[in-house]
Amino acid sequence: MASSIWMIVPNLLRTLLRSDVALKSKLLLIAGLVYLISPVDLLPDVVVGIGWLDDLVIVPFLGWLSYRSLSPSVQEDVIPNEAASEKQSKRVYLYLGILVIAVAAILLLGGTDS
Numbered sequence: 638m639a640s641s642i643w644m645i646v647p648n649l650l651r652t653l654l655r656s657d658v659a660l661k662s663k664l665l666l667i668a669g670l671v672y673l674i675s676p677v678d679l680l681p682d683v684v685v686g687i688g689w690l691d692d693l694v695i696v697p698f699l700g701w702l703s704y705r706s707l708s709p710s711v712q713e714d715v716i717p718n719e720a721a722s723e724k725q726s727k728r729v730y731l732y733l734g735i736l737v738i739a740v741a742a743i744l745l746l747g748g749t750d751s
Contacts, residue, residue, distance in 0.1 A: 648715040649704060655711065661743055662706040669699030686743030697732075 649654075652658045653666060672695055679691045704715060 645716055648698075649700060652703075652707065652711060652715065657708070658711055659706060659708075662703045665699050666705035669696045670698065670705070672696060683713060686739070686746045690739065690743075691734065 649666065653663055673692060678688060678697070680688045704712065708716065
């Protein structure tokens with residue numbers, strides 16, 4: 638079950654190559670990928686830790702918007718049915734874990750400037 642949760646990102650990336658996916662969904666996903674690798678951010682990455690927070694919020698949000706704009710049949714391909722019932726609770730724990738790690742990293746790395 639956990640392996641299917643981790644397949645969401647690769648499955649979503651595969652939608653870029655599908656002809657039955659709307660251009661809007663593809664553009665949202667590409668925008669998230671470009672923002673992730675772009676040196677231009679809302680919060681500069683040189684601000685230790687803080688600069689990564691916008692990436693942790695904006696990129697998953699654009700991926701979610703891309704997913705929500707898919708047709709139901711393509712959504713089923715991205716998130717298989719067996720994972721659909723438990724995806725909400727597991728995703729919440731995953732995002733909370735990432736948030737805790739990010740905050741801990743900010744506190745640890747941000748406190749070194751003396």
